[in-house]
Amino acid sequence: MQLRDVAAETIKVLPDILSQLPNFDASASSIHHLKDTAPLDPRDCPGFILPADDEKAGEKGTRIHILDQDTFDTALQLQPGTTINALTQSATPATPEVQDHATAPTNLPTKPLKPVAVLNLASEKHAGGGWKNGALAQEEALCFRSSLHLSLHSTYYPIPTLSCVYTPNVLLIRTAIVAGLRHPDAKDGRFAMEGERNTTKRKIRISLRVAARQxxxxVILGALGCGVFANPPEDVAQCFLEVLREDEFQGGWWEDVLFAVLDNARGDKGGKDGSGNFGMFYRALEGKIV
Structure with a gap:
């Protein structure tokens, strides 16, 4: 089956599937702009700590891990029990409660089983990128196997540069089919212009803020703009690390931070020590505490 046909089939079968899930709104989403999104309040931080088997056990934060695999597969591996029943049975109103700051945030949604937050490396011009025409980058792969496209409303596009779309729930219906800057100038593996690098960091910042506020x-992140958009992977990985280590994101906001980065180098040029995106991200981020 051609990818264009897979897209058509996904569009065709989703209404029947969703009609059997009356409490699941696949079209729900919201757009968030960096200028309107205040920095995180440290009083809301859950304060996650490193586990007992870590050499720095008890220290606040988590270790980053880099995986050479599909984004949704990584989410399923990280939290396999995230089903429609699990979400609806555990749901409680997301209203503020008086709690001990050492154990839980005060102003964030609490108690319901939250799906893993996945960063969609989205096209800022077209909903789902070119998935309906058979294109295959990370966003298209997400749309082929899920309800994601139903939440990407035409009114959002073009997505402003320092903005992101938040979709609270996405339904997966099939197995894997294996918005950054558009072709920025790169020099010696770095952004040639500091302004483009700063824009990338602002995009990372708004994505992390929205994930935490929700x-x-x-969270599962990825090689932002390092595919068809040709952003320099080593520098993008460094941008992620710099933002994750900013004061705003300290204190243990994350229980797990994973990067799903498919290796675009093969043979002896691939792997952890290779020249592909996976190798670049692995060497820059694997095991780092944030």
Whole structure:
């Protein structure tokens, strides 16, 4: 089956599937702009700590891990019990409660089983990128196997540069089919212009803020703009690390931080020590505490 046909089939079968899930709104989403999104309040931080088997056990934060695999597969591996029943049975109103700051945030949604937050490396011009025409980058791969496209409303586009779309729930219906800057100038593996680098960091910042404000403590990030958009992977990985280590994101906001980065180098040029995106991100981020 051609990818264009896979897209058509996904569009065709989703209404019947969703009609059997009356409490699941696949079209729900919201757009968030950096200028309107205040920095996180440290009083709301859950304060996650490193586990007992870590050499720095008890220290606040988590270790980053880099995986060479599909984004949704990484989410399923990280939290396999995230089903429609699990979400609806555990749901409680997301209203503020008086709590001990050492154990839980005060102003973030609490108690419901939150899906893993997944960073969609989205096209800022077209909903789902070119998925309906059979294109295959990370966003298209997400749309082929899920309800994601139903939440990407035409009114959002073009997505402003320092903005992101938040979709609270996405339904996966099939197995894997294996918005950054558009072709910025790169020099010696770095952004040639500091302004483009700063823009990338602002995009990372708004994504992390929205994930935290929505109560997601397990996040899966990716090689932002390092595919068809040709951003320099080593520098993008460094941008992620710099933002994750900013004061705003300290104190244990994340239980898990994973990067799903498919290796675009093969053979002896691939792997952890290779020249592909996976190798670049692995060497820059694997095991770092944030």
């Amino acid at each position: 109560g997601h403590t397990k």
